[in-house]
Amino acid sequence: MKKVVTKKSMMYTVDLTKIDGDGAFPCPKCGAVISPEDETEEAYAIVETTVKKDELAELVLMCNRCRSKIRLTGFLMQPEI
Ligand SMILES: [Zn+2]
Numbered sequence: 001m002k003k004v005v006t007k008k009s010m011m012y013t014v015d016l017t018k019i020d021g022d023g024a025f026p027c028p029k030c031g032a033v034i035s036p037e038d039e040t041e042e043a044y045a046i047v048e049t050t051v052k053k054d055e056l057a058e059l060v061l062m063c064n065r066c067r068s069k070i071r072l073t074g075f076l077m078q079p080e081i
Contacts (some may be wrong), residue, residue: 011060016074030066044070 005067012028018038019025024035034044036059043064050058 005074011069011071013071013073016072017055027063027066027068028070029068030063032065034061034063034070036072 005080010029014025014028016023022037024033024037026033026051032043038044041064044061046059047062048058048060049056049068056075057073059077061070061072062068063070
C-alpha cells in the first residue's frame with residue numbers, strides 16, 4: 001500500500017548526484033549542514049527510507065534545526081567511493 005502524501009507540509013528535495021564531495025549539503029531552509037555519513041543524527045532525523053532492489057533509493061530526513069523535511073534522491077547513481 002502506498003501512502004498518499006498531502007502537499008501541506010514543506011518538503012524540499014535534494015538530488016545527491018548534484019552534490020560534490022562526500023554528500024553533505026546545507027539544509028535548503030536554514031543552512032544547517034546535513035551529512036548522510038553523519039551517523040550521530042545530531043543535525044537530522046531519518047523519517048523514511050525507500051529501498052528498491054535492495055538499494056537505498058530515497059531517504060526522507062527532517063532537519064533538527066528548522067524541522068523541514070528534506071527528500072534525498074539520487075542514491076542509485078552515486079559512484080562508488
Ligand atoms: Zn533546516
